[in-house]
Amino acid sequence: MDAPLAATDRIRTRPAPDAPLFIVINGASGQQDADATCDTLARLCQAAGRRHSFLRVAGPDPIDRVAAEAVARARADGGIVVAVGGDGTLNAVAQAVLGSGCAYSVLPQGTFNYFGRTHGIPQDLEAAMRGLLQASVVPVQVGRVNGRVFLVNASLGLYPKLLEDREAAKQEYGRSRGVALLSGLRTLASGARRLALDIASGGDHRRVRTSTLFVGNNALQLARIGIDEAAVLGQGELAGLMIKPASRLALLGLALRGALGRLGAAENIESFVFRRMTVAPRGRRRIKVAVDGEVVWMRSPLVFEVAPEPLPLMLPPPELRVAVE
Template sequence: VLAGGGDGTISAAAARLMGTKKALAILPAGTMNLFARGLGIPQSLDGALKSFADGEIIAVDVATANGQPFIHQFSIGMHAKMVQLRQKMEFGSRLGKIRASAKAAWATINNPPAMNVTLGIGEAEMAARITGIGITNNLFGEGHLPYADNPAGGVLGVYVTVAKQRAELVKFFFNVARGKWRDNEHVEIHQTNRTVLKIHSSSRKFRAVMDGELVRLDRETVIEIQPGALNVLVPASAAQSRAA
């Protein structure tokens, strides 16, 4: 099944195909195309189509939040506020969306959200006041945009941000853009196959973002990795590098 769009559109297609024998071929037609990047799919439409001619089908992971599938990230706090602010702005192009995102990020830095949460990872449970949490379908790689180097790693990445001051938040956003997560002293990184997120602040005030789309934030969200749940068509070179 061939689907064209950004991570939100591809997430919807993946949700329909996961657990079946059908394979998903992705035409990267969004702003960032992060899931496609993680699969090694060329970022031009012509390049993607040509790569499928001798492509191979591999199985990759999907994550779920209270049973709802996502391919890239479930997040709360700063990212959700950024998306809410951006939706109020007008833009008619990919470049316009990037500019709107930058404006929304700066507004978020100047007035960051703060949430009281409990996060269960394995047998451990921690309570914290956070400005953001991102739970990802496999760990993000280092040194590039935030996407997973191994989409079949079988783990969730859990990124907890406690930065509060403007200088700390500017550094956080700068490190995220450069893929330097581990260089930021205000980010805790965990990995697990299941995590339970409980919101103790007023949940009506906050939303979550799942693969770039705003969704309702439940008081309690169970997030799990579903190993090998989705078949995808990838360039032969990408399949061979993973096999190696």
């Protein structure tokens, strides 16, 4: 499957076939796994005669600092910046790469991997690396909220709470989709606080009450839960999703509909597309926002938009991509 194109296909980043790789890997959560990953990648690079360097995130070093160093070195040497890890790692490295003139590649190692799966990048480490060694640049649309990049989604309200509870559950029970699902159901059963929002988009202004405002930039994720607007993503627009005021039982029903791929047909759901949207939570100067699985505080108002330039993503040749599942 060809990757969806951004609103513009103009992109100047064309690394050389033998461009060196600057590989950012987060070793803070599992030193032994990170060591094994580096050994595997080094072996494949050496076999292909490809120059490479590892930049590891460990201890007190924040990932954004390591990502910035990778970008600086790649710019100086005509290289490619590679992110290895889950959504948080991919997001942080993309934030540093966007607008830098460097090409970006991912070796997805997370739980859901919507970004990698959408673009046919294998989750198997060796397969993904072999694809990278033969990859070429394709421009890919990304979203931004208050200047911060999101590859998959950004949201406020109930969804950040779901993520916080899910992370706590994973710390206790381990990382798996089953743990994530059960944690989500427990959060929904506990109810949700409603937000009062002033929303402006495309010349329209309105006031709404909702438990969740979700903004998606990933067609695969939205298609899986049954949102028709998934079809327009990658064409210069983002998809918005709001849950109308609902009871706890209704929220659980919506979760079931999402699991069955029929969420878009629910009467408690409003979905829409936009290019730029300003959201002001009434009575709040700051609010928690979930950005590609990471929960951060942001100042109001929130501005959601398509980034003005695409991300130069390195994609394997079609024969080395995996089918979107």
